[in-house]
Amino acid sequence: MNSPRPDSPARLTRREFVAGALVSSSLVGGGLRATAAESPLNTDPGFVGPAYFDDAERRALLEVCETASPFRYWGPGQPRKVQGFEEAFAQYMGTKFALGVTSGTAALDCAMAALGIGPGDDVIVPAYTWWSDYTCVVHSAALPVFAEIDRSLTLDPEDLARKITPRTKAVIAVHLLGGPCDMDPILAIARGRNLAVVEDCAQCVGGSYKGRKLGSLGDIGIYSFQINKTITSGEGGALVTNDPRLYERAVRFHDMGGYRPLFEQRTGGAREPVFAGENFRMSELTGAVLGAQLPKLERMVADLRRHAGAIYAGIRDLPGIRLRQQPDPAGDIGHSAFFEVRDKTTRDRCLTELRRRSVPASTLVGSVLLPVEEAVMAKRARHPAWPSFQTAEGRTIQYGPAACPQTLEIFDRFVQIRVGPKFTERVDQHLVDSICQVWAALG
Numbered sequence: 001m002n003s004p005r006p007d008s009p010a011r012l013t014r015r016e017f018v019a020g021a022l023v024s025s026s027l028v029g030g031g032l033r034a035t036a037a038e039s040p041l042n043t044d045p046g047f048v049g050p051a052y053f054d055d056a057e058r059r060a061l062l063e064v065c066e067t068a069s070p071f072r073y074w075g076p077g078q079p080r081k082v083q084g085f086e087e088a089f090a091q092y093m094g095t096k097f098a099l100g101v102t103s104g105t106a107a108l109d110c111a112m113a114a115l116g117i118g119p120g121d122d123v124i125v126p127a128y129t130w131w132s133d134y135t136c137v138v139h140s141a142a143l144p145v146f147a148e149i150d151r152s153l154t155l156d157p158e159d160l161a162r163k164i165t166p167r168t169k170a171v172i173a174v175h176l177l178g179g180p181c182d183m184d185p186i187l188a189i190a191r192g193r194n195l196a197v198v199e200d201c202a203q204c205v206g207g208s209y210k211g212r213k214l215g216s217l218g219d220i221g222i223y224s225f226q227i228n229k230t231i232t233s234g235e236g237g238a239l240v241t242n243d244p245r246l247y248e249r250a251v252r253f254h255d256m257g258g259y260r261p262l263f264e265q266r267t268g269g270a271r272e273p274v275f276a277g278e279n280f281r282m283s284e285l286t287g288a289v290l291g292a293q294l295p296k297l298e299r300m301v302a303d304l305r306r307h308a309g310a311i312y313a314g315i316r317d318l319p320g321i322r323l324r325q326q327p328d329p330a331g332d333i334g335h336s337a338f339f340e341v342r343d344k345t346t347r348d349r350c351l352t353e354l355r356r357r358s359v360p361a362s363t364l365v366g367s368v369l370l371p372v373e374e375a376v377m378a379k380r381a382r383h384p385a386w387p388s389f390q391t392a393e394g395r396t397i398q399y400g401p402a403a404c405p406q407t408l409e410i411f412d413r414f415v416q417i418r419v420g421p422k423f424t425e426r427v428d429q430h431l432v433d434s435i436c437q438v439w440a441a442l443g
């Protein structure tokens with residue numbers, strides 16, 4: 001795929017929808033017409049977190065400015081924003097420890113470092129996910145091995161089992177596009193083969209699986225607070241775990257190897273030696289915004305779920321329709337609604353017709369089909385002798401379409417309908433009516 005890099009599909013479609021909404025709300029036969037009393041229909045899903053910005057974020061940021069203390073560990077004031085956010089976040093997720101970092105990508109790098117992943121190790125990653133799940137493995141000098149997704153659009157547990165070798169050290173279970181992975185079989189397989197489980201919850205912050213918050217089921221959970229996710233500070237990330245040793249190693253990696261008194265207090269002292277780290281420390285400005293966003297997360301998820309639920313309820317009984325498989329429907333955050341058509345040609349016709357009606361419809365967005373990316377197929381790292389691809393397995397492994405035929409087929413058949421937290425019931429109804437019309441027309 002040659003889409004421009006980070007998250008731009010959402011931006012492109014956003015412009016398209018705004019432009020489309022103005023024209024078609026009054027023109028499309030059978031769609032909703034804007035009457036004099038009604039405002040034009042706005043089907044632009046927008047961004048989630050920023051739609052909830054209010055005085056809470058403003059006040060928290062002002063406090064950081066007024067105390068002149070934007071650094072989390074010291075300053076003229078008593079900086080506590082990141083610390084407070086970490087404590088609230090761990091409590092919300094139901095884990096012992098949380099660490100704020102600069103991005104979800106940084107959190108994944110910390111997870112790999114915490115687990116001691118390195119040269120000669122395999123890490124299993126879904127074939128359809130965001131770049132960072134691949135780059136964190138490459139940057140730890142280990143070998144990324146792709147597993148297929150299934151109709152849940154997340155890791156296929158059967159293919160996970162098939163991809164395990166004596167070298168496999170970990171699996172990254174990615175809760176993609178607002179929906180949880182099927183964690184029971186994934187955890188059973190991983191425990192049986194002694195693999196660590198990292199849960200990537202970047203696209204599913206606030207989601208759950210059988211009553212437990214995502215990120216708290218595996219060994220380590222990671223989150224992103226970039227604008228396309230849920231709660232946001234523009235950029236930002238976090239890592240959670242219940243294991244004090246993993247936490248200590250993640251903390252050391254994110255702060256040049258150090259382990260400050262705050263962390264010693266949390267884990268009851270240091271246990272691990274210093275090793276070479278990075279600087280992925282979160283600033284107080286970021287912590288301020290996140291501290292104000294977190295208490296709104298439940299409301300954001302409830303709003304998204306209400307609209308996604310209305311769309312699913314309205315299309316569920318269409319003859320022959322197949323919705324996205326949901327390992328735990330109650331745990332889905334309602335980021336989008338998804339259904340499957342018979343083939344790629346039908347999907348493309350469906351998208352054209354839906355977009356004519358200003359429906360925010362697209363192929364699956366926000367991630368990449370990694371095994372068919374040119375840089376992945378070429379095994380190109382930042383140095384030609386990068387250790388990931390110098391082992392016997394690294395030299396022989398082949399990426400490309402043959403590494404993920406099931407994922408490519410599933411990708412081609414799915415239609416995604418973005419959900420906006422501020423949609424109205426009128427918008428929900430318009431989306432349902434439009435999908436029903438298009439479904440009937442497709443035959």
Ligand SMILES: *Cc1c(COP(=O)(O)O)cnc(C)c1O
Pocket residue numbers: 102103104105106129130132133174200202203223224225226235236237366
């Ligand atoms: C966004 C995302 C990341 C990375 O988060 P950043 O904060 O953008 O670095 C990791 N994994 C998935 C699945 C994502 O969607």
